[in-house]
Amino acid sequence: MKNLKINGQLLQVNADDNMPLLWALRDVMDMTGTKYGCGKGLCGACTVHIDGEAVRSCITPIGALEGKEITTIEGAEGNPILQTVQEAWYHADVPQCGYCQSGQMMSAAALLSKNSDPNDEAINMAMNGNLCRCGTYTRIRKAIKNAADSLDQNNN
Amino acid sequence: MERRNFFKITSLAGGGLLLSTYLPLACTTTKESAFDWEPNFFIRIGSDNTVTFICSQSELGQGTSTGLAMVAADELGASMDTLKIEFGQGSAERYGNLQDTGGSNGLRIVWSSLREAMATTRELLIAAAAQKWQIDTDECYCEDGFIHRKNDEEKLAFGDVLDIASTLSAPREIKLKEFGDFKYIGKPIKGPKTRMAVNGTTPYSINMKLPNMLYAAIERCPVWKGSLSSFDASEALKVPGVVEVLEVEPTEVQATDYRGGVRPGVAVLATSTWAAFEGKKALKIEWEMGINGLKSSQDVQKELEDDYKTNSKANVDLQNATALFEGGRKVFSAAYDSPHQANACMEPLNATAYHRGHKVEVWAGTQSPQLTRDRIAELTELPLAAITVNNQPSGGAFGRRYFCDYVEEAVILSEKVRVPVKVTWSREDTFLTSKYHPICKDYWQASLDTNNFPTAIKYRGSISRPGGYRCYPYSVPIAFYDYLKYKDDWLLPRASWRSVYAHPWGLGMECFMDELAHNAQEDPLQFRIKLLENAKIVEQKALPWVGDDFYPEKLKNTLEMVAEKSNWGKKSEGIYQGVSAISYNTSYCSMVADISMTNNQVKVHKVTAVIDCGLAVNPSQVKAQIEGSILWGLSATLKDAITVEHGHVQQSNYDTYDLMRISDAPEIDVHIVESTDTPSGTGEVGVPGVAPAVLNAVYAATGKRIRQLPIRSSLLQSTDS
Numbered sequence: 001m002k003n004l005k006i007n008g009q010l011l012q013v014n015a016d017d018n019m020p021l022l023w024a025l026r027d028v029m030d031m032t033g034t035k036y037g038c039g040k041g042l043c044g045a046c047t048v049h050i051d052g053e054a055v056r057s058c059i060t061p062i063g064a065l066e067g068k069e070i071t072t073i074e075g076a077e078g079n080p081i082l083q084t085v086q087e088a089w090y091h092a093d094v095p096q097c098g099y100c101q102s103g104q105m106m107s108a109a110a111l112l113s114k115n116s117d118p119n120d121e122a123i124n125m126a127m128n129g130n131l132c133r134c135g136t137y138t139r140i141r142k143a144i145k146n147a148a149d150s151l152d153q154n155n156n
Numbered sequence: 157m158e159r160r161n162f163f164k165i166t167s168l169a170g171g172g173l174l175l176s177t178y179l180p181l182a183c184t185t186t187k188e189s190a191f192d193w194e195p196n197f198f199i200r201i202g203s204d205n206t207v208t209f210i211c212s213q214s215e216l217g218q219g220t221s222t223g224l225a226m227v228a229a230d231e232l233g234a235s236m237d238t239l240k241i242e243f244g245q246g247s248a249e250r251y252g253n254l255q256d257t258g259g260s261n262g263l264r265i266v267w268s269s270l271r272e273a274m275a276t277t278r279e280l281l282i283a284a285a286a287q288k289w290q291i292d293t294d295e296c297y298c299e300d301g302f303i304h305r306k307n308d309e310e311k312l313a314f315g316d317v318l319d320i321a322s323t324l325s326a327p328r329e330i331k332l333k334e335f336g337d338f339k340y341i342g343k344p345i346k347g348p349k350t351r352m353a354v355n356g357t358t359p360y361s362i363n364m365k366l367p368n369m370l371y372a373a374i375e376r377c378p379v380w381k382g383s384l385s386s387f388d389a390s391e392a393l394k395v396p397g398v399v400e401v402l403e404v405e406p407t408e409v410q411a412t413d414y415r416g417g418v419r420p421g422v423a424v425l426a427t428s429t430w431a432a433f434e435g436k437k438a439l440k441i442e443w444e445m446g447i448n449g450l451k452s453s454q455d456v457q458k459e460l461e462d463d464y465k466t467n468s469k470a471n472v473d474l475q476n477a478t479a480l481f482e483g484g485r486k487v488f489s490a491a492y493d494s495p496h497q498a499n500a501c502m503e504p505l506n507a508t509a510y511h512r513g514h515k516v517e518v519w520a521g522t523q524s525p526q527l528t529r530d531r532i533a534e535l536t537e538l539p540l541a542a543i544t545v546n547n548q549p550s551g552g553a554f555g556r557r558y559f560c561d562y563v564e565e566a567v568i569l570s571e572k573v574r575v576p577v578k579v580t581w582s583r584e585d586t587f588l589t590s591k592y593h594p595i596c597k598d599y600w601q602a603s604l605d606t607n608n609f610p611t612a613i614k615y616r617g618s619i620s621r622p623g624g625y626r627c628y629p630y631s632v633p634i635a636f637y638d639y640l641k642y643k644d645d646w647l648l649p650r651a652s653w654r655s656v657y658a659h660p661w662g663l664g665m666e667c668f669m670d671e672l673a674h675n676a677q678e679d680p681l682q683f684r685i686k687l688l689e690n691a692k693i694v695e696q697k698a699l700p701w702v703g704d705d706f707y708p709e710k711l712k713n714t715l716e717m718v719a720e721k722s723n724w725g726k727k728s729e730g731i732y733q734g735v736s737a738i739s740y741n742t743s744y745c746s747m748v749a750d751i752s753m754t755n756n757q758v759k760v761h762k763v764t765a766v767i768d769c770g771l772a773v774n775p776s777q778v779k780a781q782i783e784g785s786i787l788w789g790l791s792a793t794l795k796d797a798i799t800v801e802h803g804h805v806q807q808s809n810y811d812t813y814d815l816m817r818i819s820d821a822p823e824i825d826v827h828i829v830e831s832t833d834t835p836s837g838t839g840e841v842g843v844p845g846v847a848p849a850v851l852n853a854v855y856a857a858t859g860k861r862i863r864q865l866p867i868r869s870s871l872l873q874s875t876d877s
Binding site for chain 1: 216217218219344346349350351352353354355356357358360362363365371396397428429430433500501502503504549550551552553554580582583584776777780783784785786787788809810811815816817818819821823824
């Protein structure tokens with residue numbers, strides 16, 4: 001039994017300490033927005049934020065997460081940057097099958113929280129761990145830049 | 157002329173047969189207290205004004221549910237802002253045999269019947285409103301979910317007239333809307349699918365959870381056609397959460413190879429996916445490796461090459477091409493290799509099944525809900541009526557989810573335990589023990605005249621697909637020679653892979669055309685245009701889901717456009733271009749790749765593509781399909797392949813089977829030919845031209861011909877031009 005702070009709420013998670021956060025979220029907590037892709041941190045589909053950092057939840061056991069702030073795609077309401085990213089994704093018509101996109105948006109939101117005006121190189125660095133088999137990369141790049149512009153306007 | 161053609165096609169398809177199939181008249185049901193009217197199997201209108209479109213085709217990410225919803229909303233006069241979308245269960249009774257989604261057919265096979273069903277529904281709503289208002293039906297029209305009175309503010313919601321509409325008979329004649337009357341078709345509309353994807357709430361089958369459901373993971377025989385000798389489950393059963401360990405008996409690949417092909421395996425059933433995965437790791441299994449245990453990719457390659465040396469007869473000989481090789485003419489030959497490939501969909505294969513003895517219900521992202529339903533009936537020996545296939549949106553499919561082995565597994569396990577079972581494939585399972593795009597070797601020969609210009613072509617393709625020749629667009633006569641057909645016991649089982657055999661076919665045809673152009677000392681793009689100028693219209697009638705003939709002038713038009721859009725022949729120093737032209741499933745796509753070379757490494761800077769897919773129902777989605785197809789083709793050209801050693805696939809996850817990533821992605825510029833012809837497919841036509849465009853650009857840059865995929869820098873060091 002662990003007490004985890006997920007999307008601002010303290011929740012009791014009844015699972016083995018070794019269970020990766022991914023499966024605790026999906027199978028135990030019924031939060032299925034975070035996706036299983038590879039189980040080895042190779043594809044980024046399971047990306048969540050832990051204390052604001054983009055982390056692969058498929059290789060992160062819940063035993064080490066007490067006291068940390070966990071944010072998933074379901075927590076967008078309390079996260080203005082993630083919300084802005086979602087809207088940019090919607091308006092650029094990014095998703096095809098959509099399966100990787102929770103992870104893509106979590107990585108993009110983590111990038112924008114540290115770098116308000118990422119150039120192509122910064123986008124490559126932050127997003128190269130997120131695979132998309134449908135091939136939505138050109139729209140992802142555009143959506144990140146649009147999100148950066150929106151955040152910039154909101155701040156001015 | 158284009159416009160006339162559009163109406164001719166729709167009215168042709170508007171026979172009574174389809175209407176009677178799709179319109180059980182005034183079929184009404186009561187759900188809870190609300191009144192629902194279901195005038196046909198595509199639409200449900202509630203007395204609370206809820207309008208629900210029931211999408212018969214599979215949503216795999218290609219946007220069919222949005223495209224078809226736009227068609228439905230436009231023809232009905234409903235509002236896309238409030239339209240709800242559900243997915244139809246697999247049912248030949250409801251949808252005829254046109255439900256399974258493959259060959260880029262989603263939109264084009266229901267285009268006419270959906271419009272007719274919606275136009276009929278619209279007329280019934282109008283007739284009901286006219287009766288309420290006691291005016292002529294000509295005084296009314298449907299728009300934005302209301303029936304309006306012309307020249308009047310008055311309007312009635314759909315839900316307000318159901319009491320009358322549900323009692324009316326369908327009109328004898330219906331009028332389809334004219335192109336200019338469409339409000340949504342032709343615009344980049346986003347449907348509920350996009351919103352769900354952005355919110356992370358798309359109901360993929362991998363999210364399924366039912367009361368008492370067990371989570372299953374299966375260790376499958378690593379060698380195709382091997383068998384299970386023995387297993388020891390004792391350690392697996394000690395893993396917390398593991399409930400049961402069961403043998404999975406294999407199923408034979410059926411004559412239609414979309415069915416069957418479950419590998420022998422051992423299943424771990426547990427209380428979570430993770431516990432099942434952990435339990436699986438603790439299994440001890442002995443396999444009998446069987447006939448493929450000592451075979452490797454090179455052995456199949458050699459089998460293909462050996463068979464080429466045997467005699468073969470042309471099964472199709474257009475314009476006596478074979479005769480044009482006789483008399484000691486000069487012949488130019490080349491062969492092109494493409495390896496086994498994996499679909500590598502981001503959502504691993506999975507399915508949930510609940511076998512209750514007398515009936516079975518499954519939840520799966522599937523391209524073939526009807527075929528899957530038939531197969532489950534066959535497997536369980538239950539009547540078709542006892543089988544329900546709930547079709548969930550797929551996290552990518554690309555042909556793999558047309559094959560229903562992964563659904564069979566869930567049914568087999570649920571039959572044993574009689575509780576719901578969800579089988580989730582690990583990523584390793586999807587690489588090591590799946591079904592694959594087959595290895596191919598295609599041989600091309602041309603007879604040349606004294607100017608080195610081709611006068612006839614011979615094509616001998618491994619595993620060639622009957623009907624593949626129908627996508628040959630050029631005026632040079634061609635003869636088709638078949639040789640080795642794919643055998644189901646052959647190293648790896650076959651699956652469809654985005655564009656299926658058009659990928660090896662396109663690789664060979666479009667690289668060969670480039671080689672012929674250079675032999676004749678002509679510009680490769682102008683050479684193709686010349687060969688399309690006198691080409692004949694090719695009939696495609698043999699394929700029932702392709703409703704149109706093939707028009708070479710449309711392909712020529714895309715080539716001319718792509719020449720302009722890509723600045724063909726006018727590139728800056730260090731940038732080299734390659735071109736390709738492909739027709740597939742009555743769509744046409746030409747593309748130009750701009751590349752540079754550094755230390756024998758290819759960098760693709762930009763791909764310019766022009767597609768003619770008839771009427772582009774949703775241009776944003778059409779472009780998305782071509783963008784995705786280009787990335788798909790680039791992964792096969794520049795990244796990894798599936799290879800086999802001693803029966804074992806060597807690639808197990810994305811570290812050994814890498815795909816294009818965002819830093820690899822070139823600029824992509826897609827243009828759509830304006831057309832009001834019946835919409836044709838967009839999901840695959842963009843794939844086959846990618847590898848040849850890049851390889852032809854590599855030749856332009858280096859003078860070296862690469863004739864195999866994927867491109868390795870070692871090939872560039874060693875290959876002679």
